[in-house]
Amino acid sequence: MTDYSQELSLALSAVRNAAEICQLVQRRIGSSAMAKSDKSPVTMADFASQAVILEAVGRAFPNDCLVAEEISTELQQEPELLGEVTTLVQRFHPQATSQQICEWIDRGHGAGGSRRYWTLDPIDGTKGFLRKEQYAIALALYDGGELVLGVLGCPNLPADPTRKLINPAITPIEQAQGGLFYAVRGAGAFVTSLDGHHLPRPIHVSASHNLHEYRVCESAEATHSRHDASATIAQSLGVAGEPVRMDSQAKYACVASGRAEIYLRLPTRAGYRECIWDHAAGVMVIEAAGGKVTDTTGKELDFSQGRHLSANIGVVATNGIHHEKIVAAIVAQQQSLAAQQ
Numbered sequence: 397m398t399d400y401s402q403e404l405s406l407a408l409s410a411v412r413n414a415a416e417i418c419q420l421v422q423r424r425i426g427s428s429a430m431a432k433s434d435k436s437p438v439t440m441a442d443f444a445s446q447a448v449i450l451e452a453v454g455r456a457f458p459n460d461c462l463v464a465e466e467i468s469t470e471l472q473q474e475p476e477l478l479g480e481v482t483t484l485v486q487r488f489h490p491q492a493t494s495q496q497i498c499e500w501i502d503r504g505h506g507a508g509g510s511r512r513y514w515t516l517d518p519i520d521g522t523k524g525f526l527r528k529e530q531y532a533i534a535l536a537l538y539d540g541g542e543l544v545l546g547v548l549g550c551p552n553l554p555a556d557p558t559r560k561l562i563n564p565a566i567t568p569i570e571q572a573q574g575g576l577f578y579a580v581r582g583a584g585a586f587v588t589s590l591d592g593h594h595l596p597r598p599i600h601v602s603a604s605h606n607l608h609e610y611r612v613c614e615s616a617e618a619t620h621s622r623h624d625a626s627a628t629i630a631q632s633l634g635v636a637g638e639p640v641r642m643d644s645q646a647k648y649a650c651v652a653s654g655r656a657e658i659y660l661r662l663p664t665r666a667g668y669r670e671c672i673w674d675h676a677a678g679v680m681v682i683e684a685a686g687g688k689v690t691d692t693t694g695k696e697l698d699f700s701q702g703r704h705l706s707a708n709i710g711v712v713a714t715n716g717i718h719h720e721k722i723v724a725a726i727v728a729q730q731q732s733l734a735a736q737q
């Protein structure tokens with residue numbers, strides 16, 4: 397069994413560096429985002445984070461396939477934004493040129509599939525990032541037909557589950573002990589603080605069996621997950637509390653560390669297929685923490701299909717205790733909706 401210790405230490409340090417850049421930008425950002433051709437937002441931090449991480453991973457593992465969200469094509473059309481990205485990346489690579497940085501970003505054009513690959517979301521939850529709320533830097537490794545390593549940098553989600561969510565508008569960086577959640581298959585899931593001041597601590601999903609008290613989390617964006625459907629499902633399961641709406645894979649870290657028991661992601665439009673970088677790191681962390689993840693039909697997520705979860709519909713992540721019952725409630729609701737049409 398490969399221990400992946402070299403891959404893990406590289407991933408942790410690369411995500412830490414990217415988190416430093418993202419925290420700087422989030423605190424000063426107005427709403428300076430660029431709209432990509434798919435109308436979704438991207439900021440200088442998304443690009444700089446991807447450049448810094450893919451430079452490190454590509455240098456250490458030059459033969460690995462890299463699958464990342466961003467490409468530099470549209471950035472190259474925006475000289476001012478490219479200049480800001482270059483300044484951010486030069487914090488770690490003082491001699492780097494804009495052209496080199498675009499090359500590092502574009503290393504992520506890989507197709508993925510069944511052979512070994514890394515997948516990166518340099519900022520997952522860009523909309524949350526722009527609202528100065530939750531976001532995650534998500535890096536994962538797929539090898540030998542399965543996810544084997546996942547790292548989630550969550551600058552606004554404290555490593556200590558008893559602490560409140562960090563508000564970057566009022567919490568200075570040096571006091572913001574955001575969490576670095578990580579896992580290697582077969583070796584458990586851990587959290588440490590992004591600032592490196594705390595020793596890693598094992599994390600585990602909630603052991604609660606009481607559905608009435610279950611805490612549900614879901615996307616903050618109603619265009620990313622059906623809020624009406626999740627409310628009906630929660631009610632049918634007897635869940636009493638209101639859902640926590642949160643951006644990014646920080647939701648996976650919440651379930652993995654026992655802050656919530658269920659993460660529902662119910663498709664808002666037929667045919668939408670999730671991107672692998674939106675889930676790989678979170679799935680690895682939550683499974684290693686004792687949780688379970690399937691799609692909304694109960695099928696395991698298949699990360700061998702390329703850049704998208706083409707064989708899956710939606711996502712259901714839980715502490716594993718009532719997973720089948722939760723999926724059955726989703727299936728029943730989908731069937732009753734279909735019968736009404």
Ligand SMILES: Nc1ncnc2c1ncn2[C@@H]1O[C@H](COP(=O)(O)O)[C@@H](OP(=O)(O)O)[C@H]1O
Pocket residue numbers: 436465517519520521522523524614615616617619620621642643644645663664665668671674
């Ligand atoms: N219609 C849709 N359904 C599901 N996810 C979507 C979506 N449109 C965009 N997304 C993805 O939702 C991600 C954010 O997840 P969440 O909604 O949980 O915060 C976005 O990642 P980025 O922010 O990296 O672009 C984006 O990839």
Ligand SMILES: [Mg+2]
Pocket residue numbers: 436437465522
């Ligand atoms: Mg995006």
Ligand SMILES: [Mg+2]
Pocket residue numbers: 517519520521673674
């Ligand atoms: Mg994303």
Ligand SMILES: [Mg+2]
Pocket residue numbers: 442465517518519520521522
């Ligand atoms: Mg992203």
